[in-house]
Amino acid sequence: MSVSESNLPQAPIPDASLSVQTSPHSRAKRKIAALMDEIEILKQDKVIKQRKTTYYVSQGRAIRRIVALYTPIEDLIVENDRRCECGPSGNSTMAQDHLQRGYIELAKALPWLHDKIACLDPQELEDMFRKLKRGADSARGDDTATLKELVASWVNIECHPTTLIRSDDKHHRGFVSDACGRLLCPAEWSWEDPVVRAGIRDRTIAFIVSENSWPSFMYENYKADAANLEHGLMKSKLLIMGFKAIFTSPSSASEVDGE
DNA sequence: CGTGTTTTGTTTACCTGAAT
């Protein structure tokens, strides 16, 4: 740093005998003290700066968990504005109702947001949304990353697959794996049936897996009652473990036992 | 033997930066 260089004794000193000698040790000590102070000041500046830029990011983290998994935040605001314009009598589609519920949750989660929208100018608002979104998406990324490892180990323990699932590699999962396939198989089909299994793996028209059916892993004991498809739904151990891993903590998931 | 205190270790949330 410049401090150390400028304080170094220069070669052409007019009269060296006039300077009062201090011990190198005490000089070094003072220099260290000065540098320490400097570090403190720099640290404080940095913290303050970071807090400002980080505030919205950290506030945004919860959004994907408790408001909406994918919907852009702006869309929620826009829908709320639309409602205000049209009034409560204005009719709306199911999708719009869905957005509005999202907005209400968002307002609950971030109570300060409403005022901010009113008082910030468009430039600042855009900046705020960008940060909220960054926090929201990176939190989701963290969740999927931890779940990627955890789910693999859970399935290994729960289902004892013949070839264990690697926790660091998502290849060889899904329908190619027998254990995963059984869990992912739509509830109304039987994974035991070789025709079903082959049909799903080959993506035969009759066995296209879609979002219209619940996978087996969402049911209690991973088995659905064909006569009553709602029985035991959402009661599976894996599902609860996943929930706890995200909403309480990763390690709390191991305590799940018929909750 | 308690009983406070320090050290050490673990877990978790959060951030950064880079690759894809």
Place this chain on the structure above:
DNA sequence: ATTCAGGTAAACAAAACACG
């Protein structure tokens, strides 16, 4: 846009320690 590796700090619990 998503995924990934890595790293930091806070919070907490457990272990080790000194001391009357």
